[in-house]
Amino acid sequence: MRQISYREAIREALAEEMARDEQVVLMGEDVGCYGGCFSVTSGLIDIYGPHQVIETPVSEEGIVAVAVGAAIMGMRPVVEVMYGDFSTLASDPLINHAAKTRFMSGGRQSVPMVYRTPMGSGTGAAAQHTQSLETLFTNIPGLKVIYPCTPSDAKGLLKSAIRCDDPVVFLEHKNYGLSSLIPEEDYTIEIGKADVKRKGTDLTIITYGKMVSQALSAALTLEDDEISAEVVDLRTLRPLDTEAIRASVKKTGRAVILHEGPAFGGFSGEIAAAIVEDEDTFRALKGPVKRIGGQEIPTPFNKNLEMQMAPQVSQIISVSLSLFS
Amino acid sequence: MPYSFASGTRKDVLALMIRSRVFEQKIEELFTNHSMHGTTHLAIGQEAVHAGVALGLEQRDWIMTTHRCHGHTLARGADLFAMMAEFFGDSRGLSRGLGGSMHLIDMEHRNAGSSAVVGSSVALATGMALQLKRQNRDEIVVAFFGDGASNRGIIHEAMNMASIWNLPVLFLCEHNGYGMSSPAHRMVSVSSIAERGSGYGIKSDSIDGNAVQEVYSKVREIRQWMMEHQRPYLLEVKTYRFSGHSKSDKRVYRSREEEAQWMKKDPIEAFSRVLIAEKEITEQEISDLFEQERAQITEIADFFLNDHQELTLRDAEQYVYASGGDR
Ligand SMILES: Cc1ncc(C[n+]2csc(CCOP(=O)(O)OP(=O)(O)O)c2C)c(N)n1
Numbered sequence: 328m329r330q331i332s333y334r335e336a337i338r339e340a341l342a343e344e345m346a347r348d349e350q351v352v353l354m355g356e357d358v359g360c361y362g363g364c365f366s367v368t369s370g371l372i373d374i375y376g377p378h379q380v381i382e383t384p385v386s387e388e389g390i391v392a393v394a395v396g397a398a399i400m401g402m403r404p405v406v407e408v409m410y411g412d413f414s415t416l417a418s419d420p421l422i423n424h425a426a427k428t429r430f431m432s433g434g435r436q437s438v439p440m441v442y443r444t445p446m447g448s449g450t451g452a453a454a455q456h457t458q459s460l461e462t463l464f465t466n467i468p469g470l471k472v473i474y475p476c477t478p479s480d481a482k483g484l485l486k487s488a489i490r491c492d493d494p495v496v497f498l499e500h501k502n503y504g505l506s507s508l509i510p511e512e513d514y515t516i517e518i519g520k521a522d523v524k525r526k527g528t529d530l531t532i533i534t535y536g537k538m539v540s541q542a543l544s545a546a547l548t549l550e551d552d553e554i555s556a557e558v559v560d561l562r563t564l565r566p567l568d569t570e571a572i573r574a575s576v577k578k579t580g581r582a583v584i585l586h587e588g589p590a591f592g593g594f595s596g597e598i599a600a601a602i603v604e605d606e607d608t609f610r611a612l613k614g615p616v617k618r619i620g621g622q623e624i625p626t627p628f629n630k631n632l633e634m635q636m637a638p639q640v641s642q643i644i645s646v647s648l649s650l651f652s
Numbered sequence: 653m654p655y656s657f658a659s660g661t662r663k664d665v666l667a668l669m670i671r672s673r674v675f676e677q678k679i680e681e682l683f684t685n686h687s688m689h690g691t692t693h694l695a696i697g698q699e700a701v702h703a704g705v706a707l708g709l710e711q712r713d714w715i716m717t718t719h720r721c722h723g724h725t726l727a728r729g730a731d732l733f734a735m736m737a738e739f740f741g742d743s744r745g746l747s748r749g750l751g752g753s754m755h756l757i758d759m760e761h762r763n764a765g766s767s768a769v770v771g772s773s774v775a776l777a778t779g780m781a782l783q784l785k786r787q788n789r790d791e792i793v794v795a796f797f798g799d800g801a802s803n804r805g806i807i808h809e810a811m812n813m814a815s816i817w818n819l820p821v822l823f824l825c826e827h828n829g830y831g832m833s834s835p836a837h838r839m840v841s842v843s844s845i846a847e848r849g850s851g852y853g854i855k856s857d858s859i860d861g862n863a864v865q866e867v868y869s870k871v872r873e874i875r876q877w878m879m880e881h882q883r884p885y886l887l888e889v890k891t892y893r894f895s896g897h898s899k900s901d902k903r904v905y906r907s908r909e910e911e912a913q914w915m916k917k918d919p920i921e922a923f924s925r926v927l928i929a930e931k932e933i934t935e936q937e938i939s940d941l942f943e944q945e946r947a948q949i950t951e952i953a954d955f956f957l958n959d960h961q962e963l964t965l966r967d968a969e970q971y972v973y974a975s976g977g978d979r
């Protein structure tokens with residue numbers, strides 16, 4: 328095992344896949360000598376050259392659409408878009424084209440591509456650079472949506488995404504310095520499988536992305552109140568590992584769902600549905616299913632306000648405790 | 653040049669450029685010593701564009717700017733206190749501390765703000781022009797964008813609409829050679845972005861953006877022409893940002909030699925030389941100007957370093973919808 332950062336893990340996955348298959352091509356703005364907006368791709372152009380690392384103009388809709396076309400011809404593009412917020416621009420080729428090509432061709436044509444972009448607040452970049460827009464994509468049959476938290480999950484899942492024959496939306500959090508141990512050997516992680524990041528018996532916190540760290544901190548504190556919280560990291564949002572969610576909630580009888588974006592219309596609704604729609608899981612519930620999302624406002628520039636945007640550990644603790652009163 | 657600054661005002665023009673330079677240097681210092689949070693995009697080196705355009709317009713005209721918006725905002729006459737406050741996230745800021753450095757907006761001075769989704773504001777500005785035209789108003793909108801943003805499809809869509817509808821929008825491409833790290837010669841299909849006007853039937857030109865008198869004169873001339881012909885226009889101004897792209901930029905994508913070459917074309921020094929040669933100002937007076945502006949801006953920054961006010965989250969909520977609550 329080695330200790331590496333989230334950033335390095337993603338870079339390693341890219342590098343290993345580019346080395347394995349020259350059809351794997353990284354595309355994006357400033358991904359060359361600048362190393363990308365968050366320095367994820369630093370050094371890759373020196374190794375793989377312009378044949379596999381393509382620096383593009385500022386044309387989000389265009390480059391994602393070009394990637395779709397290239398994928399149709401056998402390339403396996405990985406497109407980096409600087410901020411998840413620009414997914415609004417990139418969404419036409421993803422939603423109307425990549426997601427539908429296989430189906431509309433009666434299964435004759437696939438679009439093997441990965442769309443990578445970071446989401447979330449905490450960087451001081453204000454309202455147009457800090458959103459969590461995963462639900463733009465989770466409602467689209469034909470897309471797979473991944474949002475890993477840890478370096479090892481990021482690496483294994485990105486490698487699977489690149490090898491996947493369908494278009495995959497790969498979301499990243501901006502805590503790129505987050506580090507943890509990852510296996511030495513070559514490995515992949517199956518898309519669509521949740522991971523229990525912490526075992527517990529009294530309560531299940533279901534989350535993904537950056538909020539996994541918050542959930543783990545909350546779980547640690549809940550121990551002081553003699554509450555044993557299980558943390559389920561979904562890792563993939565579509566396809567959703569409903570079995571893992573239900574198995575945990577059936578065991579604990581209590582569910583708190585957590586994500587960074589606003590709860591209203593958020594992905595937490597889908598998770599809640601996965602719990603209550605299942606007869607056995609529903610019967611196992613000892614209390615209401617709780618959701619915690621970010622503030623229902625655009626992200627303020629002011630630092631103190633921005634820091635209150637995402638769910639706070641204290642909030643996770645108090646909501647969890649409320650299920651025991 | 654068909655238009656020149658009114659006699660006796662050139663010193664004020666220089667002062668305006670110096671104010672912009674010094675203001676940005678102060679912002680850089682405050683970001684570097686972590687008194688401010690987030691990121692910032694400085695336009696040091698591009699002051700002639702800001703001053704030349706702002707002074708070439710009528711007060712009643714409009715601008716919509718970019719992520720690199722400090723200079724435009726200042727040149728249009730924004731209150732320096734409110735500007736500085738915004739950088740500190742202070743509730744006395746232009747946007748009460750909610751917008752920050754990339755989103756300066758100042759409707760009082762007909763600065764309709766900026767988009768940090770680069771290029772998108774160009775179409776919004778085109779929409780502003782549509783309304784001006786419907787109302788038969790004798791005003792134009794300047795849509796600023798960079799060489800990098802010039803590759804966004806939306807700009808091309810906007811130019812087409814402005815052309816078919818004869819809208820009073822001046823597309824103003826501030827060509828500073830780079831979009832973040834990407835040099836225009838690798839990213840833009842033409843050597844002059846002005847050439848792209850012809851694809852939309854829009855008259856265009858390209859000028860030296862470091863010569864404030866030339867920018868001013870050209871903008872006045874274009875404004876006149878737009879009014880007479882009821883047509884949009886595309887102006888490219890060639891300039892250079894001396895600063896990095898943003899706070900964290902190590903400028904690995906360009907050489908120190910290239911920077912040194914452009915430093916020789918510093919717009920403030922260039923204009924200073926003209927004014928000195930024409931005996932409108934002395935070297936001493938110029939350094940006094942720098943001192944005065946620095947003193948003024950330092951005083952404002954110090955004020956906010958010591959006296960911070962900010963909204964609460966509940967305060968901020970009232971600015972999401974017109975009614976102030978959920979709808
Ligand atoms: C749609 C979009 N894509 C990417 C970015 C990230 N970004 C911020 S500034 C910038 C470069 C813009 O270059 P240019 O338009 O030349 O303006 P300059 O920074 O030179 O003033 C990029 C790519 C963005 N803000 N918006």
Ligand SMILES: [Mg+2]
Pocket residue numbers: 798799800826827828829830831832
């Ligand atoms: Mg530029």
